Amino acid sequence: MTTTVTPTAPAPAQPSAPSVLTRLRVPGGFLLGAVLLLGVAPLVLPDFRLSLLAKYLCYAIVAVGVSLAWGRGGLMVLGQGVFFGLGGYAMAMHLKLADAAATGQTLPDFMQLYGTSDTLPWWWKPFGNPLFAIAMTVLLPMAVAAVLGFFVFRRRVKGAYFAILSQALAAALAIWLVGQQATTGGTNGLTDIQGFFGYDLNDPVNQRTVYVIIAAALLLVMALARQLFVSRFGELLVAVRDSEERVRFLGYNPANVKLVAYVVAAGMAGLAGALFVPAVGIISPALIGIVPSIGFVIGAAVGGRASLVGAVLGAIAVAWAQSTLSDAFPAAWTYLQGLLFVLAVGFLPGGLASLATVVRNRRTRPTGSGETA
Amino acid sequence: MTVILNQSFTGISIGAVLLLIALGLTLTFGQMGVINMAHGEFIMAGAYTTYVLQQSISGAGVSLLVALPLAFLVAGSLGALLEWLLIRRLYTRPLDTLLVTWGVSLMLQQLARDIFGAPNVQTRAPDLLTGNISVGGITLANSRLFILGLALLCVLGLTLVLRLTPLGRRIRAVVQNRDLAEVSGIASEQVDRTTFFIGSGLAGVAGVALTLVGPIGPTTGTNYIVDAFLVVVVGGIGQLKGSVITAFVLGVLQAVLEYSTTISVAKVVVLVAIVAFLQWRPQGLYTLRTRSLA
Structure with missing residues (x-):
């Protein structure tokens, strides 16, 4: 009896010990990504390419949230444009006010053009404060997601x-923004943003700084998502995705688990929207409606929804292909895009990230020895 | 008073268009849980069928009458093809069909752009449908009345098919319990394809109706698709009466709100109302009682 106790006692500790280590260890891939994004890209790429990459990285930040909510949580978040837009508009409102103040005006330029009154609308006023605006870029989307998610998941x-529902929400926000031209800029959106907290955005050096901020934000968001993935919460989230009823029978409330994933994803989309504004200089309803909202999901789907790196690379690749190929071959690109979605989602549900596994499985299947690979 | 009546009629005609579009979705989404984003492009296909027919048949009335069954066939065949090529492989992953069919819808839109050009095209309405009727001080556009009649006719036809024919019985059996239907000897895959054919065909008929509302273009279907899905969600899965009631209620609500506020505010209010409604009845207005946990 005594001999059996000693070998089994350390055994349960065995699986948990390395998992603590992996949680704390900075993975090599993460360091490689950091070196590529923060070191190599700014050195190698010319200004124009770098600012395009900054835009793609914003989409990648949204994709991290999509990977969390959809890939891990099974929540089909087709309305990420809403949160992207809320973050973007919060940031753009502040920058427009700052631009106006810099030239001695009290109203942003478009309000002088379309506006009916000489005073700023009350809900614009707090956005003059930079700290409030920055906080709102993340908190506002999270608050909206929390309210909606609370009611919907419950x-x-x-x-x-x-x-x-989430898709309809994206449509509604875009339509509402178009309708309120006097206070939101309508279809045009908030355009022609000149400065970013006192720095001139037309200066290429400052554009490079914006790129570095975005790249750092992406790495930060990815690290956060990874921690969530490997945490107990992450495992619970996957469990909810795969069998919600069982999780409920085990005594957890799946609604709360989903809510957290949804709110975090919304915060990431809001952050991405806020960073998108200085990188591109515009936020408009066309960037947040149904079509771009599906676009946010598609990138993650093509790359691999459940894989963090896959989702990020997928988002960057699709955004790159979009802007590069759509200029050169507009018609052919649309066919290619459609075909890509059909093939990637329909026949490779794990996305391109799962391609290696799929190929390996195909190769090993005829021999019947899956263990050797 | 006349204002209220006029707005109500506008609402009912908005509802009729919604209903026509949502009918096909009630079938495909309701029966198979498949979110077919390309449904909007089947509407577009029906609309362009009308346009093409008008190029060859000079009489607008005759071409419209020919277009109705032809659009049904064209859109239905596209739907059956889509089902056969893609959707039947994705029944276990209904949410993924949304993205896949979105890809298909992108390709179909581009196809329409390549064939018919990017700008919208205008079809001629028959003389009979261009006028108005005045009843008790309210003006009823003939074309709107025609759409209303068409929608009601489609509901009636579909109800009869579902209730009385052997095909309808098989469709209802598969909706209610797929496994039990299969062990009872119903070839559920065949039923699925037929359902998809009918559902998509109805989208084509809706497309013909849309040519009477305004110009049509490659994105005609996309503009309506989300509203139509909302109708099905609120109405309840697999039930025609839910969709009928919801379409008209949403239409009237939209029209009344548009009159008292603006279009954009009306859209937002309708959406908030829908979210609130789903709090009350998460499964929609009418539900099938099943024992499944999902």
Whole structure:
């Protein structure tokens, strides 16, 4: 009896010990990514390419949230444009006010053009404060997601219902923004943003700084998401995705688990929107409606929704292909894009990230020895 | 008073268009849980069928009458093809069909752009449908009345098919319990394809109706698709009466709100109302009682 106790006692500790180590260790891939994004890219790429990359990285930040909520949580978040837009508009409102103040005006330029009154609308006023605006870029999307998610998940609205609701939300926000031209700039959106907290955005040096900020934000968001993935919460999230009923029978409330994932994803999208504004200089309803909202999901789907790196690379690749190929071959690109979605989602559900596994499985299947690979 | 009546009629005609579009979705989304984003492009296909027919048949009335069954066939065949090529492989992953069919819808839109050009095209309405009827001080556009009649006719036809024919019985059986239907000897895959054919065909009919509302273009279907999905979600899965009631209620609500506020505010209010409604009845207005946990 005594001999059996000694070998089994350390055994349960065995799996948990390395997992603590991996949680704390900075993975080599992460360091490589940091070196590429923060070191190599700014050195190698010319100003124009770098500012394009900054834009793609903003989409990648959204994709990190999509990977969390959809890839791990099974929540089809088709309305990320809403949160991207809220973050973007919060930032753009502050920058417009700052631009106006720099030239001695009290109203942003478009309000002088379309506005009906000489005073700033009350809900614009707090955005004159930079700290408030920066906080709002993340907190506002998270608050909206929390309210919506609380009601929706509590009543177990899920699957297709949730997807369609979130999509309708994106449509509604875009339509509302278009309708309020006097206070939101309407279809044009908030354009022609000159400065970023006192720095001139037309200066290439400052554009490079904006790139570095975005790249750092992406790395930060990825690190956060990775911690969430490997945490107990991350495992619970996957469990909710795969069998919500079982999780409920085990005594957890799946609504809360989903809510956290949804709110965090919304915060990431808001951050991405806020960083998008100085990188591109515009935020408009066309960037946040139904089509771009699906676009946010597509990048992650092509790359691999459940894989963090896959989702990020997918988002960057699709955004790159979009802007590069759509200029050169507009018609052919649309066909290619459609075909890409059909093939990637329909026949490779794990995305390109799972390609290696799929190929390996194909190769080993005829021999029947899956263990050797 | 006349203002209220006029707005109500506008609402009912908005509802009729919504209903026509949502009918096909009720079938495909309701029966198979498949979110077909390309449904909007089947509407577009129906609309362009009308346009093409008008190029060859000079009489607008005759071409419209020919277009109705032809659009049904064209859109239905596209739907059956899509089902056969892609959707039947994705039944276990219904949410992924959304993205896949979105890809298909991108390609179909571009195809329409390549064939018919990017700008919208205008079809001629038959003389009979261009006028108005005045009843008790309210003006009823003939074309709107025609759409209303068409929508009701489609509902009636579909109800009869579902209730009385052997095909309808098989469709209802598969909706209610796929496994049990299969062990009872129903070839569920065949039923799926037929359902998809009918559902997509109805989208084509909706497309013909849309040519009477305004110019049509490559993005005609996309503009309506989200609203149509909302109708199905609120109405409840697999039930025609839910969709019928919801379409008209949403249409009237939209029209009344548009009159009292603006279009954009109306859209937002309708959406908030829908979220609130789903709090009350998460499964929609009418639900099938099943024992499944999902």
